[in-house]
Each structure stands twice: as C-alpha cells, then as structure tokens.
Amino acid sequence: MAHITAGITSSHVPAIGAAIDLGKTDEDYWKPAFAGFDWTKEWIMKPENKPDVVILVYNDHASAFDMNLIPTFAIGCADEFQPADEGWGPRPVPVVKNHADLAWHIAQSCILDEFDMTIINKMDVDHGLTVPLSLMFGEPEAWPCKIIPLAVNVVTYPPPTGNRCYNLGRAIRDAVESFPEDLKVQVWGTGGMSHQLQGTRAGLINAEWDQKFLDDLSADPERLRTMPHIEYLREAGSEGIELVMWLIMRGALGDKVKELHRHYHVAASNTALGHIVLEPQD
Amino acid sequence: MKQDIHEYLAELEDIPGTRVYTTKRARKGYWVNQFAMSLMTKENRDRWRADEKAYLDEWPMTEEQKQALLDRDYDKLLDLGGNIYFLAKVFSTDRKSYLQAVSTMTGMSEEDYRNMMLSGGRSPEGLRSKSKGY
Numbered sequence: 567m568a569h570i571t572a573g574i575t576s577s578h579v580p581a582i583g584a585a586i587d588l589g590k591t592d593e594d595y596w597k598p599a600f601a602g603f604d605w606t607k608e609w610i611m612k613p614e615n616k617p618d619v620v621i622l623v624y625n626d627h628a629s630a631f632d633m634n635l636i637p638t639f640a641i642g643c644a645d646e647f648q649p650a651d652e653g654w655g656p657r658p659v660p661v662v663k664n665h666a667d668l669a670w671h672i673a674q675s676c677i678l679d680e681f682d683m684t685i686i687n688k689m690d691v692d693h694g695l696t697v698p699l700s701l702m703f704g705e706p707e708a709w710p711c712k713i714i715p716l717a718v719n720v721v722t723y724p725p726p727t728g729n730r731c732y733n734l735g736r737a738i739r740d741a742v743e744s745f746p747e748d749l750k751v752q753v754w755g756t757g758g759m760s761h762q763l764q765g766t767r768a769g770l771i772n773a774e775w776d777q778k779f780l781d782d783l784s785a786d787p788e789r790l791r792t793m794p795h796i797e798y799l800r801e802a803g804s805e806g807i808e809l810v811m812w813l814i815m816r817g818a819l820g821d822k823v824k825e826l827h828r829h830y831h832v833a834a835s836n837t838a839l840g841h842i843v844l845e846p847q848d
Numbered sequence: 849m850k851q852d853i854h855e856y857l858a859e860l861e862d863i864p865g866t867r868v869y870t871t872k873r874a875r876k877g878y879w880v881n882q883f884a885m886s887l888m889t890k891e892n893r894d895r896w897r898a899d900e901k902a903y904l905d906e907w908p909m910t911e912e913q914k915q916a917l918l919d920r921d922y923d924k925l926l927d928l929g930g931n932i933y934f935l936a937k938v939f940s941t942d943r944k945s946y947l948q949a950v951s952t953m954t955g956m957s958e959e960d961y962r963n964m965m966l967s968g969g970r971s972p973e974g975l976r977s978k979s980k981g982y
Contacts, residue, residue, distance in 0.1 A: 624878075628884070628933040634851050650888070719930060721869060721931065721933055722869055764923075767863070767970065771969025
C-alpha cells in the first residue's frame with residue numbers, strides 16, 4: 567500500500583531557478599539561501615527517505631492557465647510535463663515524469679470525497695513546480711522520482727480557504743492510503759513566505775509572522791487552517807497568500823508531525839525564503 | 849464558516865499600496881493579461897520587439913492600457929487590471945527580473961530597493977490597514 571512518509575515546504579522564487587541555471591549559487595548573495603537546503607538534499611537521497619512519488623502542490627503563475635480558465639484545484643494526470651517558457655525560454659531542467667496511475671486514482675478518490683478536482687493533461691509546468699525540485703534534488707539528468715503536479719489558484723481572488731486546503735490534504739492522504747502499490751509518497755507545499763510584488767508596499771517582509779507560521783505547522787495547525795485570507799495579506803504581503811498551499815501538505819500528514827529541519831532566509835529577490843521538513847507521527 | 853462576500857471584498861481594499869487581483873480587476877484587465885500571455889512564444893516576442901505599437905493594436909485594449917504597456921508603467925497597469933504574474937511576461941521579454949520590475953513601483957531606485965531587501969525588507973508596521981492605521 568502507498569503511504570505518506572514526509573511533507574516538505576519551500577518557497578519557489580523564480581530568481582532561485584535563474585541562480586541555479588546560471589551557476590550563481592556560490593555567489594555571496596545566494597550562498598546563505600542555498601545552504602539551508604544542504605541538509606535536505608542529503609536526507610532525501612537516503613534509501614529510507616527517498617520518495618517514489620512527490621505530490622507537488624504549487625501555483626501556476628499565468629503559464630499553463632491564462633484568464634480563460636481558472637481552476638481552483640487542478641491535478642496533472644498526463645504521463646509527462648515540459649518546463650514552461652515564461653518569457654526567458656524554458657528552464658534547462660528535466661522533463662517531469664508523472665505517476666499517472668496514482669494521479670488518476672487521487673483524482674477519482676478526491677471527487678468521490680466531494681473535492682471537485684479539475685483534471686489536466688496538456689500542461690507546461692513553471693518555476694512554481696521546477697524551482698522546489700531543483701532545491702531538493704540539485705541538477706540531475708532526470709528527476710529521481712515521479713511527480714504529480716497539483717496546481718492551486720492563488721492568483722485570482724478568492725483562492726481556496728486554508729481550511730479547504732487542509733481538508734483537501736486529508737482527502738489526498740486517504741486516496742494515497744487506498745492505492746494498492748507499495749510506494750513512499752511525499753507531499754510538498756510550495757510558495758511564500760512573506761512577500762509583496764506590487765505597489766508602494768512591495769518588498770514587505772514579516773519574519774516574526776513567518777516564523778510563527780513555521781512553528782504552528784507542528785504546534786498549532788488549527789490556528790493556520792482557520793486563518794482568514796486577509797491576515798495573510800496584511801501580515802505577509804499580497805503574494806504571501808501562497809502559504810495556503812502549505813496547508814494541503816500539512817493536512818496530508820495527519821494530526822501529529824515532527825519537525826526534522828527548518829531554514830529561513832531574507833531575502834531571496836523580493837521574498838522571505840522558508841523551508842521545512844516534517845514527518846507524520848501516527 | 850462561510851465569510852460574507854461583501855465584507856471579504858471590502859477588506860481586500862483596506863490594505864495600503866495594494867491592489868488585490870479581484871474578479872473586478874481581472875475583468876478590467878482581461879486583454880492586458882491575455883496580451884502578456886501571448887509573449888510566451890518566441891515568435892510573438894519577436895513580433896512585439898519588432899513593432900510594439902503594431903502588436904498592441906491587434907488586441908482590444910483601451911488606449912490608456914496600451915500606453916501604460918509601452919511606458920512599462922507597471923504601477924498604472926495594476927490600476928488598469930494587470931496582474932504581476934501576467935506582466936512578468938512583458939518584463940521577462942525585456943530581460944528584467946522581478947526585482948527590477950517590482951522596484952519601479954516603489955518610488956525607490958533599484959539599488960535602494962535591493963539594499964532594503966538585503967537588510968530585512970519592508971516592515972509591515974503601519975501598512976496593514978488603511979482604516980485601522982496599524
């Protein structure tokens with residue numbers, strides 16, 4: 567039987583992808599941002615930890631979805647997905663190979679569980695998905711596991727509530743645990759932490775609020791799942807709303823979790839970079 | 849559990865220096881954003897670079913929206929319904945980063961903005977709410 571073995575979160579700042587692709591990770595500006603991923607890179611490739619499949623929760627940044635179609639939750643079900651051309655040409659990263667059997671199984675199971683998922687086959691994946699893969703796995707010839715893309719609308723308001731995201735995580739856990747193949751599955755939540763990319767308030771960072779958010783992923787997930795959107799916006803900036811996606815990861819891990827690793831760095835481009843590794847305890 | 853939609857939308861307008869991408873803005877900026885999306889292919893980028901105005905005239909936008917795009921006035925484009933993730937296709941085509949484009953909206957130089965980010969970013973103090981002033 568498949569089971570969820572860990573949850574990982576990470577910001578997905580596009581400039582991080584550019585720094586990796588252009589070989590700038592050793593520059594003074596970037597060194598401290600990347601250093602916090604060394605632990606995870608080693609941990610994740612140990613045989614007991616290495617996932618067979620990652621369910622990668624991210625938001626599409628107007629790459630696969632334009633204003634014509636705005637799905638709240640879209641699960642990628644094709645066999646593979648190409649890196650998107652976001653204006654600079656596609657990132658030179660491997661093709662994303664899906665575990666399509668598990669993806670379709672999750673889609674069916676979640677729909678029966680009253681989560682009306684959008685199923686998508688033809689989709690290019692942007693920095694929201696590929697930057698976390700680069701952070702965790704470096705620059706391999708091929709990604710070392712299968713990846714199920716789960717795109718969440720956090721661009722056009724309203725995005726899903728934190729509670730809805732958390733409950734979707736629970737439904738995903740039930741779906742994974744009813745899949746007959748013996749698989750280690752991780753759920754990753756990406757985006758955040760505090761950042762604002764617009765107007766005179768651009769550059770907002772709230773380290774205290776971010777750290778409390780990281781604390782409460784293990785200490786008080788109830789506070790996070792009931793947090794209204796306006797708090798994310800006021801405290802963590804207009805793009806800080808991406809953090810609702812972390813709650814899908816958290817909901818998938820069950821009631822109790824253990825924090826294995828944490829990294830927080832200001833700033834990566836416009837953004838407070840946050841990263842955590844959690845293990846389910848039940 | 850369900851929040852009142854009118855209260856929800858009113859709160860979104862209460863944040864200083866922020867235009868949340870509501871459906872009202874999305875409708876206003878539909879063609880600005882769809883135009884920006886079109887720059888995801890090299891062929892369209894080449895056509896845009898060759899003659900920006902001619903390329904813009906293919907899209908049913910207002911003259912004000914077209915002018916703001918020609919001026920790369922991102923702050924104004926947000927007022928006119930643009931969204932930063934769509935507009936990113938325009939500044940990426942110009943070979944500008946998010947940091948460079950975003951800094952133009954702040955009234956700061958790129959260098960000052962970059963230095964502010966390196967020293968911890970902008971504090972939310974006093975910038976959380978227009979009505980409550982905290």
